[in-house]
Amino acid sequence: MFNALVVEKDEEGKTHAAVKELSLDDLPAGEVTVAVEYSTVNYKDGLCVGPGGGLVRNYPHVPGIDFAGTVEASDDDRYKPGDKVVLTGWRVGEAHWGGYSQKARVKADWLVPLPDGIDTRQAMAVGTAGFTAMLAVMALERQGIKDGPVLVTGAAGGVGSVATAILANLGYDVAGVTGRPETADYLTSLGAKQIVAREELNETTKRPLEGETWAGCVDAVGGAMLARVLGQMKYGASVAAVGLAGGAGLPATVIPFLLRGVNLLGIDSVMQPYDNRVEAWKRVAKDLPMDKLEAMIQPAVLADLPELGRGILKGQVKGRVVVDVNG
Numbered sequence: 001m002f003n004a005l006v007v008e009k010d011e012e013g014k015t016h017a018a019v020k021e022l023s024l025d026d027l028p029a030g031e032v033t034v035a036v037e038y039s040t041v042n043y044k045d046g047l048c049v050g051p052g053g054g055l056v057r058n059y060p061h062v063p064g065i066d067f068a069g070t071v072e073a074s075d076d077d078r079y080k081p082g083d084k085v086v087l088t089g090w091r092v093g094e095a096h097w098g099g100y101s102q103k104a105r106v107k108a109d110w111l112v113p114l115p116d117g118i119d120t121r122q123a124m125a126v127g128t129a130g131f132t133a134m135l136a137v138m139a140l141e142r143q144g145i146k147d148g149p150v151l152v153t154g155a156a157g158g159v160g161s162v163a164t165a166i167l168a169n170l171g172y173d174v175a176g177v178t179g180r181p182e183t184a185d186y187l188t189s190l191g192a193k194q195i196v197a198r199e200e201l202n203e204t205t206k207r208p209l210e211g212e213t214w215a216g217c218v219d220a221v222g223g224a225m226l227a228r229v230l231g232q233m234k235y236g237a238s239v240a241a242v243g244l245a246g247g248a249g250l251p252a253t254v255i256p257f258l259l260r261g262v263n264l265l266g267i268d269s270v271m272q273p274y275d276n277r278v279e280a281w282k283r284v285a286k287d288l289p290m291d292k293l294e295a296m297i298q299p300a301v302l303a304d305l306p307e308l309g310r311g312i313l314k315g316q317v318k319g320r321v322v323v324d325v326n327g
Ligand code: NDP
Pocket: 041, 042, 043, 044, 128, 129, 132, 153, 154, 155, 156, 157, 158, 159, 160, 177, 178, 179, 180, 183, 198, 220, 221, 225, 241, 242, 243, 244, 245, 246, 247, 267, 268, 269, 270, 312, 313, 314, 315, 316, 317, 319
């Protein structure tokens, strides 16, 4: 028997999350059984753990969109017991039982072997948010990052914290946008050179173009802020759009694309091909300083998840929550 956070739906359609005992027979089908060590709290997890069930597709359900652990049993030649593995994406924690559990059973194709230089706890300190931040940086690099400051929006959140630390470590001047002035020291410690107040960029303007300011941008916020940032990009610069913490709408004009050749790059971490996942995890191990990663970690256990889920939806979580599922 083992413990997992199980979300159930009652007859009135209300969802309830609680830590319960399960057996291996309860797990969904898959080629690889993993003894999970750590999972994390991402924005999507907040939706799945909260009332209404968010993105959950079947009940009862074990949420947790990512996990890292050790292979316990495998019917696939690529993995053997004892291998360290990490999983992000593939609708795990939404359509297939996920990482808020001491055991998980998944398709072998969804896993990635953990590269050297990073352990299971560090891998989940990175988690889906940090993996996505790495994908965003790689996308910006492919387009070429211009000279000048690189903007990170939602900087004190999960994606933003990791993007800030990676970009600063690569030598870029990072400007972090935050709505929480009290996180300025934290962002500076991750390597941000400049802190921009959220209000400065949340105000809408009738001007489709402003001064050419940003050499690149990792955007976790979307909405009005993304629209405003597009008009402030340098000629030919790129924005890697990752999230919608500030809204799914985009009240923008085509002018930045037409007159400044701005590139808007959409980043999806869910259905990433195997080679890209391997490459991104290797880059994380190489380009993200592990001491900075430590500063982002908030430890948690399974029983903390309902409250933490509510917190992330309100934008109250700083850095990355690492869930010790055996804690
Ligand atoms: P977090 O909640 O950790 O961070 C989001 C940050 O955005 C907050 O910390 C806050 O930063 C800022 N923010 C929140 N609300 C607002 C608002 N109304 N206006 C402006 N800023 C706001 O979430 P994550 O970093 O984990 O995820 C960020 C986004 O990226 C989410 O929408 C998530 O769903 C998405 N995502 C997408 C992925 C993909 O594959 N494309 C993968 C992973 C995440 P601050 O306090 O510093 O202002």
